[in-house]
Amino acid sequence: MQRISDPLPGTGGTVLKARTFECMGTVIGLTLPVGNPAEGHAGLDELAAATAVVELLFRDLDETFSLYRPDSEASRLARGELKLSQASAGMRERYAEAHEWRLRTEGAFTPERPDGVLDLSGIIKGHAIREAGTSLLALGRRDWCLNAGGDVLVSGSPTPGRREAWKAGIVDPADRRTLITGYALSGNSPHRAIATSGSAERGEHIWRVGNSAEFVQVTVAATDIVTADVLATAIVAGGTRMLDRAADNWDVAVLAIRADGSMLATPAFQPA
Amino acid sequence: MKLRGTAAAALASAGILLAGWQTGTQVNGISTVASSTTATGTTGATGPGPSGTGSSGTGASGSTGSAGASGSSSSSGSSGSSKSSASGTYKGSTVQTRFGPVQVQITVANGKITDVTALQLTNSDGKSMQISNRAAPLLRSKVLAAQSANVQTVSGATITSDAYLTSLQAALDAANL
Numbered sequence: 001m002q003r004i005s006d007p008l009p010g011t012g013g014t015v016l017k018a019r020t021f022e023c024m025g026t027v028i029g030l031t032l033p034v035g036n037p038a039e040g041h042a043g044l045d046e047l048a049a050a051t052a053v054v055e056l057l058f059r060d061l062d063e064t065f066s067l068y069r070p071d072s073e074a075s076r077l078a079r080g081e082l083k084l085s086q087a088s089a090g091m092r093e094r095y096a097e098a099h100e101w102r103l104r105t106e107g108a109f110t111p112e113r114p115d116g117v118l119d120l121s122g123i124i125k126g127h128a129i130r131e132a133g134t135s136l137l138a139l140g141r142r143d144w145c146l147n148a149g150g151d152v153l154v155s156g157s158p159t160p161g162r163r164e165a166w167k168a169g170i171v172d173p174a175d176r177r178t179l180i181t182g183y184a185l186s187g188n189s190p191h192r193a194i195a196t197s198g199s200a201e202r203g204e205h206i207w208r209v210g211n212s213a214e215f216v217q218v219t220v221a222a223t224d225i226v227t228a229d230v231l232a233t234a235i236v237a238g239g240t241r242m243l244d245r246a247a248d249n250w251d252v253a254v255l256a257i258r259a260d261g262s263m264l265a266t267p268a269f270q271p272a
Numbered sequence: 273m274k275l276r277g278t279a280a281a282a283l284a285s286a287g288i289l290l291a292g293w294q295t296g297t298q299v300n301g302i303s304t305v306a307s308s309t310t311a312t313g314t315t316g317a318t319g320p321g322p323s324g325t326g327s328s329g330t331g332a333s334g335s336t337g338s339a340g341a342s343g344s345s346s347s348s349g350s351s352g353s354s355k356s357s358a359s360g361t362y363k364g365s366t367v368q369t370r371f372g373p374v375q376v377q378i379t380v381a382n383g384k385i386t387d388v389t390a391l392q393l394t395n396s397d398g399k400s401m402q403i404s405n406r407a408a409p410l411l412r413s414k415v416l417a418a419q420s421a422n423v424q425t426v427s428g429a430t431i432t433s434d435a436y437l438t439s440l441q442a443a444l445d446a447a448n449l
Contacts, residue, residue: 170427171426255410
């Protein structure tokens with residue numbers, strides 16, 4: 001039972017460490033509680049290895065699905081050089097998944113632009129995060145937080161072996177450097193994922209149902225990242241109607257902010 | 273605690289329905305009001321609302337006659353004075369929802385709903401349950417305390433790599449280098 005130096009006393013011998021990389025036009029960060037490998041904690045090497053796995057996965061998906069790369073499979077589909085029936089299995093799976101969400105959200109989420117061009121960018125980041133999470137678990141990592149441009153999936157706890165939640169702050173759309181509120185992920189909550197969509201968002205094309213952008217920012221916490229991501233996008237597009245539909249039909253918590261700063265929140269976001 | 277808001281919302285929607293009913297547009301009378309109440313988000317029921325009527329008995333068929341259903345339930349005192357002044361308490365049928373079984377009771381006096389009560393709101397452990405997941409207004413002043421909360425990550429609308437540099441998340445990541 002020898003006691004080795006404790007990097008941050010009181011946190012179970014671990015300290016949070018993060019590694020980041022750029023992909024899909026934004027920054028992806030992986031945070032792990034890092035400690036002494038001799039005590040069974042992940043070390044800095046494990047963090048580097050885990051980040052490399054996540055990065056490879058994101059890059060592979062970006063190469064296939066990016067509409068910013070003229071040579072990607074998605075771009076060739078968009079230009080009509082490739083038919084969906086000839087596309088890769090991965091492409092067709094994401095298309096099927098996106099269409100499933102279109103049905104479930106009554107069209108508020110859609111994988112097609114108004115001009116008919118297929119655009120899966122609304123689902124691909126969530127898919128990448130989901131796949132990365134699966135890989136991290138397969139690597140034996142139990143406690144981590146993965147943040148891809150503001151969409152977050154966590155596992156376990158920031159303090160290994162405890163039920164302490166990962167706490168996610170939610171950005172104020174009127175001032176990106178302040179937080180409006182926070183939400184506890186994992187811990188005692190079944191929600192492990194949180195995603196935020198904005199009405200003036202880069203890359204992710206949101207086409208409104210009707211003509212008004214009722215909400216400037218919508219945050220959804222859910223048990224999985226794709227649900228959180230898709231529903232946040234759908235509620236920005238579909239307004240209160242879609243918000244009610246999401247709250248009724250999925251196990252989600254929602255915080256929606258209007259342009260005037262007023263907010264709507266489901267019970268999990270309401271102060272006790 | 274959350275129930276009060278829920279009940280208020282239900283009351284409001286029921287009120288609207290009742291208004292419609294009083295003008296004779298809802299020929300199914302009370303039973304419709306009861307089931308609609310259940311379906312409009314009181315319970316957050318996902319499936320179709322109950323088409324049944326529960327213990328109120330369908331009374332009130334309102335066939336054609338005067339301003340909607342001349343009511344009179346088979347249940348309690350329907351002091352119904354001739355025309356459209358149904359009174360009494362009416363129970364909707366029990367609906368299975370994501371939150372457990374839910375049954376709603378309304379109290380009607382002289383054709384107006386005066387109270388909406390959720391009758392079954394407990395799970396198998398006898399704990400009271402949240403029956404609606406609908407969103408309600410949230411005051412900024414109520415959540416400002418969270419600003420100072422210690423967070424490990426930040427969720428916001430997707431930002432560009434450039435915007436990341438000045439973001440809170442970048443500060444967090446830098447702190448964890």
